[in-house]
Amino acid sequence: MTSVPIPSVRPFRPGFWHAVLVLLVIALAGVTLVRFTRGLGASTNLSDAFPWGLWIGFDILCGVGLAAGAFTVMATVHLFHLRRFEPIVRPTVLTGFLGYLFVVCALMFDLGQPWRIWHAMVFWNEHSVMFEVAWCVMLYTTVLSLEFAPIVFERLRLVRVRNLLRTVNTPLVILGVLLSTLHQSSLGTLYLIVPEKLHPLWYSPWLPLEFYLSAIGAGIGMIIFESHLSGRAFGRELEIGLLEPLARVMVVVLAFYGVLRLDLLWHARVLGTIFRPAYESRMFLVEFGLGVLVPVGLLSWSRIRHSATGLVVGGTSAVLGFVMHRLNVSITGLERASGTHYVPSWMELTVSLGLVALGFAAFALAVRYLPIFPEPVRAHGHGRTADPLAACSAGVEP
Amino acid sequence: MRYGLLLDTTRCIGCGACTAACKEQNGLPLDVEDRTTAYTWTTVQSRGGANVRRMCMHCLSPTCVSVCPVGAMRKTPEGPVVYDAERCIGCRYCVQACPFNVPKYQWDRAVPVVGKCVMCAARLQKGQATACASVCPTGATLFGERDAMVAEARRRLGAEPRRYVDHIYGLAEAGGTSVLMISSVPFAELGLPTNLPNEPLPGLTWNVLSRVPDIVLLGGTLLYGIYWITKRRELVRRLEGPGAQAELDPGGDGGDA
Numbered sequence: 001m002t003s004v005p006i007p008s009v010r011p012f013r014p015g016f017w018h019a020v021l022v023l024l025v026i027a028l029a030g031v032t033l034v035r036f037t038r039g040l041g042a043s044t045n046l047s048d049a050f051p052w053g054l055w056i057g058f059d060i061l062c063g064v065g066l067a068a069g070a071f072t073v074m075a076t077v078h079l080f081h082l083r084r085f086e087p088i089v090r091p092t093v094l095t096g097f098l099g100y101l102f103v104v105c106a107l108m109f110d111l112g113q114p115w116r117i118w119h120a121m122v123f124w125n126e127h128s129v130m131f132e133v134a135w136c137v138m139l140y141t142t143v144l145s146l147e148f149a150p151i152v153f154e155r156l157r158l159v160r161v162r163n164l165l166r167t168v169n170t171p172l173v174i175l176g177v178l179l180s181t182l183h184q185s186s187l188g189t190l191y192l193i194v195p196e197k198l199h200p201l202w203y204s205p206w207l208p209l210e211f212y213l214s215a216i217g218a219g220i221g222m223i224i225f226e227s228h229l230s231g232r233a234f235g236r237e238l239e240i241g242l243l244e245p246l247a248r249v250m251v252v253v254l255a256f257y258g259v260l261r262l263d264l265l266w267h268a269r270v271l272g273t274i275f276r277p278a279y280e281s282r283m284f285l286v287e288f289g290l291g292v293l294v295p296v297g298l299l300s301w302s303r304i305r306h307s308a309t310g311l312v313v314g315g316t317s318a319v320l321g322f323v324m325h326r327l328n329v330s331i332t333g334l335e336r337a338s339g340t341h342y343v344p345s346w347m348e349l350t351v352s353l354g355l356v357a358l359g360f361a362a363f364a365l366a367v368r369y370l371p372i373f374p375e376p377v378r379a380h381g382h383g384r385t386a387d388p389l390a391a392c393s394a395g396v397e398p
Numbered sequence: 399m400r401y402g403l404l405l406d407t408t409r410c411i412g413c414g415a416c417t418a419a420c421k422e423q424n425g426l427p428l429d430v431e432d433r434t435t436a437y438t439w440t441t442v443q444s445r446g447g448a449n450v451r452r453m454c455m456h457c458l459s460p461t462c463v464s465v466c467p468v469g470a471m472r473k474t475p476e477g478p479v480v481y482d483a484e485r486c487i488g489c490r491y492c493v494q495a496c497p498f499n500v501p502k503y504q505w506d507r508a509v510p511v512v513g514k515c516v517m518c519a520a521r522l523q524k525g526q527a528t529a530c531a532s533v534c535p536t537g538a539t540l541f542g543e544r545d546a547m548v549a550e551a552r553r554r555l556g557a558e559p560r561r562y563v564d565h566i567y568g569l570a571e572a573g574g575t576s577v578l579m580i581s582s583v584p585f586a587e588l589g590l591p592t593n594l595p596n597e598p599l600p601g602l603t604w605n606v607l608s609r610v611p612d613i614v615l616l617g618g619t620l621l622y623g624i625y626w627i628t629k630r631r632e633l634v635r636r637l638e639g640p641g642a643q644a645e646l647d648p649g650g651d652g653g654d655a
Contacts, residue, residue, distance in 0.1 A: 041505030081628035112488020130467035
C-alpha cells in the first residue's frame with residue numbers, strides 16, 4: 001500500500017446526542033469527585049449484604065462480554081483464513097478495544113483502592129479467580145491495543161512500524177483468542193464459589209462454559225448492532241452479505257447455549273420452576289426469551305436473515321438478553337440469599353451511562369479520523385474516495 | 399489449625415463483654431452496633447430466644463483466602479484467618495464469597511479496607527487466649543486447641559442431650575471451621591447458613607483454575623494447527639483456483655498472517 005486511506009472529515013454539526021454526551025460527562029465528573037472523596041457508601045447503594053452491583057454486573061461483565069466479537073472475528077479472519085470478513089475486522093477490534101478500556105475505567109470506580117491495581121502483578125494468588133481475571137484484563141487489553149495500533153500507525157503513515165507489528169500478528173491473534181477464552185469463562189467461574197447464594201436458575205457447575213458461549217453469541221450480536229449504528233450515522237447500507245453468515249453462526253452458538261442452559265436446569269431439577277410466579281422466574285424468562293428464543297427463532301429464517309431489519313432486531317435482542325443474563329447472575333440471582341433488594345443509585349447509573357457515552361464518542365471519533373473502514377485498494381479511481389465508508393461496503397463484493 | 403473457639407449459646411447471657419474486649423484489643427471505635435461491620439468484628443444477637451455471637455468462623459479451608467487476588471487473606475498455622483490491609487485492592491470478592499458473610503467493608507471511607515475478626519492472632523502468638531474468650535464470664539466462649547474444643551462440645555452434647563440440638567456447627571460446614579458452635583436453638587433460626595456443603599468451597603473454583611495451563615497449551619496447539627491448515631488451503635486456492643490473479647493482494651502483505 002503506497003497511499004494510506006484517510007477518511008474524509010465531514011463538518012461537525014452539534015446535535016441532540018452531543019448535548020446528552022456533554023451533560024453526562026459533566027455529571028460523571030461530579031460523581032467521580034463524590035466517589036473518590038467520600039467513598040463507595042456515599043456514591044453507591046452497595047452494602048456488606050450486597051457488595052457487587054451495577055459496576056460489576058453491567059460495566060465489567062457486559063463490557064468484557066460484548067467485546068468478544070474482537071477475538072471471534074480475529075480468529076475467523078486470521079486463523080481460519082475466512083478473508084471475506086476482513087472489512088469488519090477493524091470496527092470489531094475497535095469495539096473490543098474500547099470495550100476493554102470501558103471495563104478498565106469502570107474498575108477504577110469499583111475497586112476500593114484502584115491505585116493499588118498493580119498489586120495483582122506482585123502479590124500472586126493463583127487459587128483466586130479474580131487473580132486470573134486481573135491478568136486477563138491486563139494482558140488482553142495489551143493485546144487489543146497491539147491489534148489496534150496498526151490502524152493508528154497507518155494513519156500516521158508509519159507503515160514500517162505497522163508492518164513490524166504484522167510480523168507478530170499470528171502469535172498475537174492466538175494469544176488474544178486464548179486470553180479471551182480464559183477471561184470470558186473466568187467471569188462465570190467467579191460465581192462457582194457461591195453455590196449456596198446464587199439462585200439455582202443461574203448457578204451451574206458449567207457457568208464458565210455458559211459465559212464463554214453466550215459471550216461469543218452476544219459478541220456477534222454486537223457486531224450486527226454496531227454495524228447498524230455506524231451505518232445509520234454515516235448513511236451506509238448494512239453489509240448483509242457479511243452479517244448474514246455471521247448471524248447463522250450466532251444462531252448455532254445461541255441454540256447450543258440455550259439447549260445447554262435448559263439441559264443443566266433439567267439436571268438440577270429446577271426446569272419446572274421457570275414458569276413459577278416468582279421474581280427470579282420472570283427475570284429468567286425475559287432473559288432467555290431475549291437472549292435465545294427471539295434471535296434463534298427469527299434468524300433461523302433465511303428471509304429474515306437477509307433483511308436489514310431482521311438482522312438488527314435479532315442481533316440487538318441477543319445483546320439485550322446477554323446483558324440480562326449477566327445482570328441476573330450478578331444481581332437478581334443473589335438478592336434472595338442476601339436478604340436485600342439492590343437497585344443502583346443514580347450515581348452508579350451516571351458512571352455507567354457516562355462511560356458508555358464516552359465509549360460511543362470515542363468510537364465516532366476513531367471512525368472519523370482513523371482508517372477503521374479501510375478503503376480497498378481496488379476502489380481507487382472509482383470516484384468513491386470522498387466517502388471511505390461507502391468504499392467499505394463496495395469492498396464487500398468478493 | 400491448632401487453636402479454636404467453642405461458642406455455646408446456652409451459656410451466653412448477652413452481656414456484650416466479648417464485643418467490648420474485641421474493640422479494645424483491636425482499636426475499633428467503641429459504638430455499639432447490632433450487627434457486625436468493618437468496625438464491629440463481633441457482636442451478640444438475640445435469635446430464637448438464644449444469644450448468639452456473630453464472628454468469623456476461621457474456616458480450615460477459607461473461601462476468603464482462596465478468592466483474594468492479592469493474597470491479603472491468610473490462614474495461619476495457629477488457626478486464625480488474618481488480613482493484610484496493606485495488600486488489599488478493594489475488589490470485595492471476599493465479602494461476596496464468604497459462606498458465613500463475615501468480611502465487611504468500610505463503605506464510609508475514601509480509602510477503605512476490609513474489617514473482620516482475626517482471632518487475636520497477635521495474642522495467640524504470645525500464648526494468650528483471644529480477648530473475647532478471656533473476658534467471657536460464663537464460659538459461653540471457650541478458647542483452646544481445636545481438638546479439645548471438639549471433645550468438649552461432644553461432652554456437653556452427651557451430658558445434656560435434651561438441652562442441645564444434636565449438631566456441632568463448624569465441625570464439617572464448608573470443610574470445617576476453627577470456631578465451633580453448639581446451641582439449644584436450631585442453627586437456621588440463629589441465622590446461620592445451613593445449606594453449606596461439607597467440602598471446602600475453594601475446590602469449586604480450583605477445579606476450573608487448575609486447568610488453565612491445559613487450556614493454554616491445548617488451545618494454542620489447536621489454534622495454530624487450524625491456522626496452518628487453512629493458510630495452506632488458502633495458498634493452494636489462490637494458486638490453482640479460477641480468478642487467482644484477482645485474489646492476490648497487490649499490496650504484497652506477504653508477512654501478514
